[in-house]
Amino acid sequence: MKKLISIIGSDDSDKNLSTYALETAEEIGGLIAQKNGILICGGGGGVMEAACKGAKEKNGITVGILPKSKEEVNKYVDIPIISGLGNRRNSIIVYTSDVIIAIAGRWGTLNEISYSMIYNKPLILIKGTGGIVDQICNKELEKINDSKNYYFVNSATEAIEKAIKLIEN
Amino acid sequence: MKKLISIIGSDDSDKNLSTYALETAEEIGGLIAQKNGILICGGGGGVMEAACKGAKEKNGITVGILPKSKEEVNKYVDIPIISGLGNRRNSIIVYTSDVIIAIAGRWGTLNEISYSMIYNKPLILIKGTGGIVDQICNKELEKINDSKNYYFVNSATEAIEKAIKLIEN
């Protein structure tokens, strides 16, 4: 079965979302497709849309698990799953994925990160992308508990290498 | 965007599930693939597995929205969405789909049928497949309310023709 890799991060309402974060998301999306993985995301704008765009440019398959309706979907999603659960759909994104990769983000992303830890899913955080991800990379959440199942990387390439390694183990 | 068509019906624990119902499910799965649709289902055995098998034989894409874990998935599912919601995932199958096709079934299928009516999603019931579907086809639920959004057909071919017509309208 193909591997399911999710990308989580800021949507397009985040004013601090940087071009670097978006480029990184797009690059990762492409790399997931090239590695024959399926991209899972929340189906919206910002980081999600950039990742889906990257995956489609490399002929990947993209799945968007949406809050409420098909109207919310970005144009690079192949398979929109309409949860009807609002932001509570975050849990399904995380629970479905073999590995989670986080870029930038605010409270919604922190919600998904907390689900990753609750379900003990491997989480990869890309340093330098801003938002909550950089706060965590700066060790600010280090003391929450003794979870060891998250990893800091410096680039899209490092992230995909780490993701593949985690899945194969 | 590709059209999402779900098949709902008995899993393999239904002792009354007939070979005819399973063959019909497999045929429908193949027809969905040939029409370039994506098959959505609950990802389990019985009608779900037969439909997925049919779709894969025609190189279709299959999505299984599972109750709790990847262990429950049939081997013809490309994309397992792990809801973690148990049978409450029925609502997502229905809510995600453009059209729902029902074959045989018991209480779980009736649950999905009731969601179809609650969300006003077009529902196609294939006569002669047994279970709750035949009970409804025999007009036993006719008086529930004045919903007009369900349709009786006699075969897999009729079902896919009706489904395409409903989606294109």
Place this chain on the structure above:
Amino acid sequence: MKKLISIIGSDDSDKNLSTYALETAEEIGGLIAQKNGILICGGGGGVMEAACKGAKEKNGITVGILPKSKEEVNKYVDIPIISGLGNRRNSIIVYTSDVIIAIAGRWGTLNEISYSMIYNKPLILIKGTGGIVDQICNKELEKINDSKNYYFVNSATEAIEKAIKLIEN
């Protein structure tokens, strides 16, 4: 711990909802309170509101598990649980209750009835209240599967007696 008994049935948008059904709901609500039970319901109008009114007249405690917001609640609910899940909250009403009592109803009630059977929760249907309940009492759903965990009664008094007996066993 106090016993949790739910009442399910038509809301006030059901044009066929009879005065008899509403009076029965109100009577049952009162009887639940007198038996020191807690009334669980969907928190809305029609059968739900009548049941809550009856419970409050006898100083009972009423819980409404609402679809989306506190604005939907009837004025006799003490504790509104805001699920944010829309009609998917039906599963929580059923899953929380020790016994379920059904009066009249349409597709939403059938959805809750199907959850009762899926979770093997005891279900009491009051004959003569109309809607889906009378269809089931008329044996129209008899053949779905071999569940034996539902019971037909003729009045509010019979319903509460049966409910108490089921809980005590």
Place this chain on the structure above:
Amino acid sequence: MKKLISIIGSDDSDKNLSTYALETAEEIGGLIAQKNGILICGGGGGVMEAACKGAKEKNGITVGILPKSKEEVNKYVDIPIISGLGNRRNSIIVYTSDVIIAIAGRWGTLNEISYSMIYNKPLILIKGTGGIVDQICNKELEKINDSKNYYFVNSATEAIEKAIKLIEN
């Protein structure tokens, strides 16, 4: 209608949970009851159980929104709502409450805190109780976004005063 105030925080598997945090939770539970509020929580051990104990000592009403089954409930819960959603029930605790008060906590509590911010629910964090709450009080999450709807207090008494003020506004 009575006011719904939730207490979130570590369960009894948190080895760093302090006596001070538990005493504070118990005190807050009692104060909620004295103010005629209804205590909402996750129904489990640790901070949740201490808060429920405090509320019952002052004859309050306690509601526990549980992950999966009645077996998980602490003995001071009056009304166990069985969500069947696992940790996804966190969203319902937050969404139901007029105000949320946080004590200590790990990833699950951070999950609830993120839901508080996503739904723009007022959140009160009690300094000195440890865990994720103290990390946030130490301003480590300050930069996530410009939410202003959370408040730092120093004691149970300050927390209840702030909660009442927020509800009355």
